[in-house]
Amino acid sequence: MKFATKAIHVGEEPGLASNGDVVVPIHLSTTFARRGVEKPTGGYEYSRTANPTRDALELRLAALEESKHALAFASGLAAEATLVLSLLRKGDHVVAFDDLYGGTRRLFSQTLSNFGLDFTYVDAREARNVNRAIGKRTKMIWLESPTNPLLKICDIRAISEVASRHQIITVLDNTFMSPYFQNPLRLGADVVLHSATKYLGGHSDVLGGAIMTSNEEIHTKAKFNQNAIGAVPSPFDCFLLLRGMKTLAVRMERHQLNAMRVAEHLEAHPAVVRVIYPGLKSHPQYALGKRQMSGSGGVLSFEVKGTLSDVKRFLRRVKVFSLAESLGGVESLIEHPASMTHASVPEKAREGIGITDRLVRASVGIEDVSDLIEDLDGALG
Ligand code: P1T
Numbered sequence: 001m002k003f004a005t006k007a008i009h010v011g012e013e014p015g016l017a018s019n020g021d022v023v024v025p026i027h028l029s030t031t032f033a034r035r036g037v038e039k040p041t042g043g044y045e046y047s048r049t050a051n052p053t054r055d056a057l058e059l060r061l062a063a064l065e066e067s068k069h070a071l072a073f074a075s076g077l078a079a080e081a082t083l084v085l086s087l088l089r090k091g092d093h094v095v096a097f098d099d100l101y102g103g104t105r106r107l108f109s110q111t112l113s114n115f116g117l118d119f120t121y122v123d124a125r126e127a128r129n130v131n132r133a134i135g136k137r138t139k140m141i142w143l144e145s146p147t148n149p150l151l152k153i154c155d156i157r158a159i160s161e162v163a164s165r166h167q168i169i170t171v172l173d174n175t176f177m178s179p180y181f182q183n184p185l186r187l188g189a190d191v192v193l194h195s196a197t198k199y200l201g202g203h204s205d206v207l208g209g210a211i212m213t214s215n216e217e218i219h220t221k222a223k224f225n226q227n228a229i230g231a232v233p234s235p236f237d238c239f240l241l242l243r244g245m246k247t248l249a250v251r252m253e254r255h256q257l258n259a260m261r262v263a264e265h266l267e268a269h270p271a272v273v274r275v276i277y278p279g280l281k282s283h284p285q286y287a288l289g290k291r292q293m294s295g296s297g298g299v300l301s302f303e304v305k306g307t308l309s310d311v312k313r314f315l316r317r318v319k320v321f322s323l324a325e326s327l328g329g330v331e332s333l334i335e336h337p338a339s340m341t342h343a344s345v346p347e348k349a350r351e352g353i354g355i356t357d358r359l360v361r362a363s364v365g366i367e368d369v370s371d372l373i374e375d376l377d378g379a380l381g
Contacts, residue, residue: 003064003180004249010063011056011242024056026239049227053235057242061200064179064245065192067212069219071226072238076175076195077103078231079209081112083191084140085229086221087169090116093137097124097154099147099353101195102342104173108142110344121349124154125285131162138166143189144173146289149301149337149361150354151176151276153285156292160188169218175199175328180252181295190215196241198328199298202251206240208233251330251366255298258372259364263300265373271380273303273358298365299327301337303358304380311336311358317379320371327363332372334362 001009014020032044044050054072061070073079088094096108098121108119122129124143141163145154156172163170171191172184178199184192194200196208213219226232233241256279263277275282278289279296289296304311315323321334325341335341337355345355364372 001063006063007060007248008246011059024053024239024242026235027052028235047235048230048232051232051235051238053238053242054233057233057238060242060245061194061196061210062212064248065174065183065185065212067185067192068214068216069223070210070212071219071222072196072233072241073209073211073226074231074233074237075207076101076173076193076197076209077107079193079195079211080104080107080173082225082229082231083171083193083211083222084112084117085115086225087218088117088139091137092116092139093118093120093135094140094142095120095122095130095133095138096142097144097147097152098122098349099150099152099355100142100144101148101173101175102337102344104142104144105349106344123152123353124159125152127155127158127162130154130159134162134166134168138168141168141170142173143171144176145182145184145292146176146278146297146299148176148299149342149359151278151283151299151301153278153283153289153292155288156184156187156189160190163190164188176297176299177293177295178248178252178297178328180248181256181297182293185212185214187292191218197326199248199252199255200245200328201241202244202247202329203240204326204329204331204333206237206244208237208241252295252298254366255364256295258366258369259298259300260296261369262362262364262372262376266300266302266376269377269380271305273305275300275302277301299361299363301359301361303356304360306358308357311360314379315360318375319378320367320375321362327361329363330366332363332365332367334360337361 030047034040172189175195192212194210267275277300321332
């Protein structure tokens, strides 16, 4: 089956449910009765361990990233924490892209580092920077591509090859592209991670996270901790994600069309200093992006001319765009990374990677694009 078909059918084949349901039921029971004290054969025992609605979701998630396995979590960060705690131990070292979602960097630097893990942040746009940071204790390379919020792109294949030579696990957070535009496992990554809160859910009404891998050992360890730690999504969350994912293909196409139009418009706007969008030829890694992604997504960042208070004034004036964190929903959102999504990144680090006070990030939704452009023009004016 092709992508758009899998996104609708995998996990919800009517034959799988007892009554022939076309839509998977929301299985609320937290526990499942058994005939004897022995482990139930093939059945369910307790919902944290496995639940039929979550099983349906995990089948679909695996199908979309073409992985052998997928595990669903209560949020993207829950997936990240569980994955790291499953694969690393005290004394291990991680090389991470220096431009990451602020919450990921906070999890690494302020929580997981308390458990004896070390993190080094590098500009992974150059694979050799990753190479240089690898030491004897390095066990994991953590990447986003394109990154949040600066949309930097790294060469997933080149970095994964270096990593596998050193027997280091490569994790790629594929949230911005969704499985529709990029499949990192095909490029050599060992694990793909998603904040399902974003494009997979698609409607800003459910938090979720997912990890996908075809590596049996990684899957077994993470699955153990999915249950042992217990940061699982509720059956209703799983239902919402299954429903949202059915329209992923059509949504991504429209997100991209709209984002491209908005990016081109802003690039020619006198009140805008620069626009960063992987679909623009002016993106410094346009060619690499074309090689490893089949599209350029719906998120763009841009710098507004003027002072911080001018930027704040602009953000107060938008009407169709909502001033809010998050991305990937059908509605357009806009935000100020330095004071919102990336406020927890130390100021020096923010400045070093290019998150200036003038930087604005937009998640372009699937509204009529002329309304979006009119809204931005009005506020910029
Ligand atoms: O919010 P949560 O579902 O826990 O996912 C965390 C996360 C992980 N990875 C990336 C690339 C992300 O963008 C996020 C969440 N990001 C936002 C909330 C944001 O506004 O950027």
